Amino acid sequence: MIMTKEKTSAIHLANKDLESSPTVTQNNEIFIAKNFNLWYGENHALKDINLSFHENEISAIIGPSGCGKSTFIKSLNRMVEMVPGVLTEGEILYRDKNILDKDMSVEELRTKVGMVFQKPNPFPKSIYDNVSYGPRIHGIKDKKTLDLIVEKSLRQAAIWDEVKDRLNDNAYGLSGGQQQRICIARTLAVEPDIVLMDEPTSALDPISTIKIEDLMQELKKEYSIIIVTHNMQQAARVSDKTAFFYQGNVIEFNDTNIIFENPHDKRTEDYVTGRFG
């Protein structure tokens, strides 16, 4: 491991020891939302959300447009605060710490909780500078270490072979699918604990999409992933758990095969079978 992760796991272990009450689910929960509500001004966008996400799992969030999927995952790294007039209520626990607390450092949170956006958004810099950006802002200056991080991240994002000979080229010269994988590499370079992805493949062609889906399966061994997607097949293909959002509520959250084959709620069934509205 190139950036020290020992510290986080140490904290994690300590927290586990403190948990005296018998926990209902597995002990490796990363995120727990408890009665989480969010308003954009008057608009009550998220209503009493209760969800939990686990280590080494891919969780999918599905639901019709405007139901609050992006709002929810942007709440997990508090990016949603960039919108003026946002109000929240309830708790979001990240490794047992309420991230909505005043004393939570958002810089620290966002280092642990990485994000990949819907549209590829590389910096107008070289491929190398894009991927080394995160380590650099966190104070890593040694060129050798940066080289290692860049190569490791690009390999993890399954794009090393395509770009290894032109690391100094501007990232804007790459195709959309390549750019998105550069963005994934950039996120992985800071070795986050969990990666949030908001429709990461919606701007991509099927081949790039498959590449990124394969990549997610690889990443699952080391990371946890929460992915928002409009693509039912994608959710069914890649995820372990699926949450169905509708009008700001979580209607159903369960194992992916249950959501797709045997949903408990009529609305979930209608949505996943495409009979919605």
Next chain:
Amino acid sequence: MLMDAEVIDKKRNPRIMKNNLMKMLFLFSTLIGLVILIVLLSTTLLDGWRYLTLDFFTNFSSSRPSRAGVKGAIIGTLWLMAFTTPIAIFLSVGTALYLEEYAPKNKFTKFVETNIANLAGVPSVVFGLLGLTIFVRQFGLGNSVLAASLTLALMIMPVIVVASQEALRTVPVAVREASIGMGASKWQTVYRIILPAAIPGIITGIILAISRAIGETAPLVVIGIPVALLATPSSPLDSFQALPMQIYNWVKMPQAEFQNLTAAGIIVLLALLMMMNLVAIVIRNKYSKRY
């Protein structure tokens, strides 16, 4: 068929003719400006180029045209710009960064923004009066390089602020989000992502503003910059001469030869301007990034 082919046929020619007419009209406007500019420049060049001798550059101002030169004025103007530029950049880019990146988006910020933009329209004489009252008298700086630099810096600040704000706004939200989303602080995002992307626009604003400052006469007259001085400044607290003042002074002289000196002075001023624009283009090309 709802679209009547005959009507379309009938209307086609008038449409195309109108288009051509407008094209000619716009071309005419461009040409008028161009022609007048060329006439002005060429008469200036014709009048002045023979006076651009070595003596012209090494002599101080004089009441005798054959002895008059721009040494004091050029060096004074360089001193003036050497202090005006950094002061203006510091004040203006700082203000723009604060307003765009840090300030809460509320009515007060909006109010400040609008007022700064309006300051761009205030006549330069008014800034001269402000400089006279505050810097020359209140601060006791006299008619020094520093007093004039502060005055000019304040005068051009609104232009740079507005241009910088516009440049900052062109940096896409998605790129900012990418940086913030990785745990970068606001300043890291500004310094490493936003500023490099906005630099070409900011530089353009700075150069435009400095170009205005370098030729500005009115505030210098109000502050009381001397027209005849036989020394160059050796500190920012010294008095100095400036090119536009020198030109202004020569224009008023009765002897015909001074008119040629005026032209020569204008050529020097234009050359300075062109050099600055060249630097701006180089910097802009170096930093130009595409999105």
